[in-house]
Amino acid sequence: MERFRPSSLVATRRALLIGAMTLPFLGQSLRGSTLTKTADEADMLFGCAVRADQLFADRDFRALVTSECGEITPELELKWAFVEPDAGKYNFSSADVLAAFASENGKALHGHTLLWHDSIPPWAAAQLAQQSDWTIISRFIAETVTRYRDKISTWDVVNEPILIGQRDDGLRASPFLEAFGSGYVAHALKEVRKLAPKAKLFINEFGLLYDLPQDRLKREALLQLLETLKKWGVPLSGIGIQGHLELQHQSNFNQQVFADFLNRLGGLGLEIRISELDVKENRTELPADIRDQRAGEAVKALLDVAVENKAVGTITSWGLSDRYSWLPGAGETAGYNRGLPFNTDLKIKPIYAAIQQALAKRARQKP
């Protein structure tokens, strides 16, 4: 594997950019810091999702990830459909590359994700539809978790298990649930705990941010699931709250409602990750600087609340630069691509400043 060390050229350029840019609405200079450095000062972790192909094809981008992030999350490379496209034939080459990058550069590696209804290889989906045979899943879990036992200390064990409107308990009628019943979540967590006794195990969910009927129901359904798991003594360490902000709903972001939700999660003894942070825009006709400002303000509103809660330990951006973002390909948001901390030229935007400011606020609160 090619080994990378940040070039002084890139570092100098970044320092100049940051030094030159003071974001008036945030009222503070960002001189001399990176997100991971400020996160360190706050005893938190900042990271982003990356893809191995992008990381290694683009030296400047890699330098940016190296300097800004204390953790990386494989965007695709650990998902079941990616790892085991054919039954029993595992492909860990891309995940291995990311694991090597993480360990060579002192980054944490977050395991995303083991059970996700949206990443079941077609052969496995066909088998699960025919037979309730947990070994179809447990082989993949065992191969993957064991391989990265010393490299991955946090896992999204179950991704997106809630979907309102399908069942009274709010659980998603996924192929896992259809095959094994609602106990599959607890079963998976227990299984991963045995394979990786020291890892922190998470459930990761989206659609929890806004003061909207659907999000309200989803928060309640998730809390009900988490309370049940805790009551049963299931080894669950925390919850990932996907931070996919949507500007069309931003007027429905209620800081008190979100703070109350975080308090209830923290009250269950759960660690909280603000995972998958990005911003879906809704007004591409506006000038770029206004679009960027609006996105920054949405992130600021979210993170200002998040960092007030001590259970929040990690903030993960779903990508670092608009140069590589899933947003433009994402259905109704196609073409809306100013949702990450750095623009396509790898220059900072108000989202970056909002994250910096939130982390700095938390650092100042330390005793």
Ligand code: G3I
């Ligand atoms: O690489 C293939 C390419 O060879 C092929 O021609 C093309 C045809 O569709 O597909 C390409 O793969 C795509 C891959 O991204 C790489 O671009 C997949 O179809 C596409 O499904 C995949 O999308 C990813 C998606 O998860 C599904 O794995 C997104 O990049 C990724 O950002 C997204 O991330 C999810 C989180 O894991 C869970 N939460 C929601 C989040 C956003 O959807």
